[in-house]
């Protein structure tokens with residue numbers, strides 16, 4: 322595995338070092354040599370985009386009326402199944418996508434090792450039932466990387482509510498041989514709003530309008546404290562010899578976390594790093610439908626003894642599994658531009674409770690369909706078009722982050738003691754950026770990872786210089802519903818890895834449908850949730866974006882290069898602003914917020 326990695330890096334370097342020589346040679350004959358040596362994204366952009374409307378038309382016909390996106394979808398979701406990073410299935414998916422991309426005519430289809438991930442894990446079967454005072458069959462699934470129960474286990478249920486570490490004290494000596502219900506029962510509200518909705522004009526206007534005050538952060542210090550507490554609870558459960566843990570499924574938007582839908586991801590398990598052997602959850606953990614949890618909870622509250630039987634049958638397939646990205650290309654044909662690339666992609670990995678159809682089978686098959694459309698039309702792009710299907714996204718965007726690190730550059734992270742213990746994707750960037758030569762050779766990256774909904778527009782990630790360009794591109798796509806350009810920064814998926822090192826990285830605005838209500842990380846994220854018309858539209862629109870990026874004279878404009886190392890200084894209050902203020906010497910350096 323190391324050999325191909327080293328090999329590809331060497332090739333990249335060779336290509337790079339052979340290029341500037343010829344470019345420099347040319348610039349001598351050019352009267353404006355300083356302009357010619359600049360990467361084209363630094364030059365003034367043309368006011369008018371040259372659009373190949375014949376190609377628009379051909380892509381629309383191939384994408385909308387000859388779509389094959391659902392065939393890829395069924396093969397990936399039904400044929401391969403859940404794709405938890407590190408699992409045998411995700412390896413199968415890497416190989417299948419590589420082979421399909423090669424078969425449709427892509428060149429250089431291969432896998433790239435992004436490094437060691439952790440444990441390989443497969444859920445073979447999970448069942449949970451109440452055995453007394455009545456019998457009942459529960460809807461449950463194992464939390465990812467839960468250990469096996471090694472056969473059927475049976476135990477008295479006990480409810481445990483831990484809001485802070487001190488709460489553990491009162492459960493000392495009480496958990497041995499017990500099945501622990503962990504966490505408060507939540508309100509189960511009626512589903513009185515639709516679970517499936519399209520964005521209306523008002524919703525879209527809201528997305529387009531730029532927020533003037535900072536948006537609330539999801540991963541607050543409180544969230545991190547809860548994460549830490551979960552790990553302490555896990556250690557306590559092990560030391561007290563609890564048998565197993567049942568966690569209630571969290572809620573979804575519009576009260577979608579009921580009625581048979583359960584959400585099964587790291588938020589239900591006993592710690593963020595449970596995929597690493599040294600952080601393995603010490604007892605089997607299942608996530609249960611809220612209604613099932615509720616019945617046991619109420620019985621226990623009423624002092625009725627409850628016996629639970631369960632069987633968590635899982636298989637660990639290795640402790641040091643590596644992660645891989647699937648990469649393939651349509652080579653550029655313009656002698657001057659073919660070493661520049663435009664990338665598209667999405668993450669191939671999923672959680673394991675269903676087949677990861679909307680998260681992110683959808684983005685994967687859309688990107689594959691884009692490559693199929695462009696191959697079928699035998700396009701001759703000026704720049705190279707490269708697809709990247711990432712893994713390890715769900716645990717921290719590892720696949721794209723490491724791909725970017727290996728090819729384009731990286732952002733050193735804070736090494737402050739409180740930061741080191743966080744998952745990497747939550748750590749503060751410290752900078753300064755470390756860049757590789759190829760960072761100047763990538764025009765842009767386009768990502769689809771907000772479910773199965775059609776593309777309504779694009780988030781600029783605050784790269785507002787892009788607005789007039791994309792506005793012209795989407796003008797002929799209005800009838801497909803593509804109208805919105807939002808300057809907003811959107812978070813939580815792989816375009817961030819590119820954006821972080823100064824490469825224009827974009828996530829499309831997609832119709833919301835039932836993503837947040839029902840499908841995202843749930844046991845209901847299956848082929849049935851995919852909307853064929855929406856996916857065909859998304860592939861058509863993305864193909865046009867990618868094609869335009871590959872064909873225009875210049876690379877897409879960039880934001881100023883991020884300088885995380887200067888952030889603190891830039892945000893520091895101005896000095897000597899207040900008239901009459903007396904200068905006070907600061908004794909202690911101010912604490913970091």
Ligand SMILES: [Zn+2]
Pocket residue numbers: 668680681714770814
């Ligand atoms: Zn996703």
